[in-house]
Amino acid sequence: MIRLNKLKFDYPEMPMAFDLHINQQERVAIVGPSGAGKSTLLNLIAGFEFADSGDIWLNNEKHTQTAPHLRPVSMLFQENNLFTHLNVQQNIALGLKPNLKLDGAELRQVEEVANAVGLKELLFRLPTELSGGQKQRVALARCLLRDKPILLLDEPFSALDPALRLEMLNLLQQLWLEKQLTVVIVTHQPNELIGRVDRIIKIEQGQAMGLDSEDAV
Numbered sequence: 001m002i003r004l005n006k007l008k009f010d011y012p013e014m015p016m017a018f019d020l021h022i023n024q025q026e027r028v029a030i031v032g033p034s035g036a037g038k039s040t041l042l043n044l045i046a047g048f049e050f051a052d053s054g055d056i057w058l059n060n061e062k063h064t065q066t067a068p069h070l071r072p073v074s075m076l077f078q079e080n081n082l083f084t085h086l087n088v089q090q091n092i093a094l095g096l097k098p099n100l101k102l103d104g105a106e107l108r109q110v111e112e113v114a115n116a117v118g119l120k121e122l123l124f125r126l127p128t129e130l131s132g133g134q135k136q137r138v139a140l141a142r143c144l145l146r147d148k149p150i151l152l153l154d155e156p157f158s159a160l161d162p163a164l165r166l167e168m169l170n171l172l173q174q175l176w177l178e179k180q181l182t183v184v185i186v187t188h189q190p191n192e193l194i195g196r197v198d199r200i201i202k203i204e205q206g207q208a209m210g211l212d213s214e215d216a217v
């Protein structure tokens, strides 16, 4: 569950105000023109930016001032999610142990999550030896390994071709169901999400618009 209570945040030329509620296990798409504040909204929820006023509640706990790693949130970006000198297994394992010193049980956890996103055969490849879709699978696997109940995705699949995007959206759907995630996904292609999200929230000029039931899809 995500509750943004009269949240205010200003960039010099863009004052933003968000007041919204997202339910436990809800799937929400965030849409809106370029520069409207979509990424900023996710950054505020994840703790990469801090609000000037207002409160953030995540799964019934107040997290307005909490550091990102202490929030029940993981975030997948559009790109640059991977460390190029680490292989797939290590990139995923960072979600569990930043120092990469894993015991046997933790290694098995990495393998399990790699299997879940279809990377079983690629564990020892470097990011430069992966396709765009495979890279995003690695990033998604790392998010899942963090085992946080809220997953934020900032245009996660927009660099992929349409067939691969659909494949990744189906995978996301499966993971949402299995792990009972709350999912917030920024997209410029809301049509692809019809039937895959419960609600669409429009952001315009730093404000969340149209939060009523007619925006449900």
Ligand SMILES: Nc1ncnc2c1ncn2[C@@H]1O[C@H](COP(=O)(O)OP(=O)(O)OP(=O)(O)O)[C@@H](O)[C@H]1O
Residues within 6 Å of the ligand: 011, 012, 013, 014, 032, 033, 034, 035, 036, 037, 038, 039, 040, 041
């Ligand atoms: N670090 C920053 N310093 C100053 N202004 C910023 C900064 N980051 C973003 N902005 C401004 O804040 C506004 C919102 O940016 P944001 O990246 O949240 O938009 P967006 O809706 O995600 O856009 P896009 O769809 O192009 O990714 C924009 O007007 C942008 O210029």
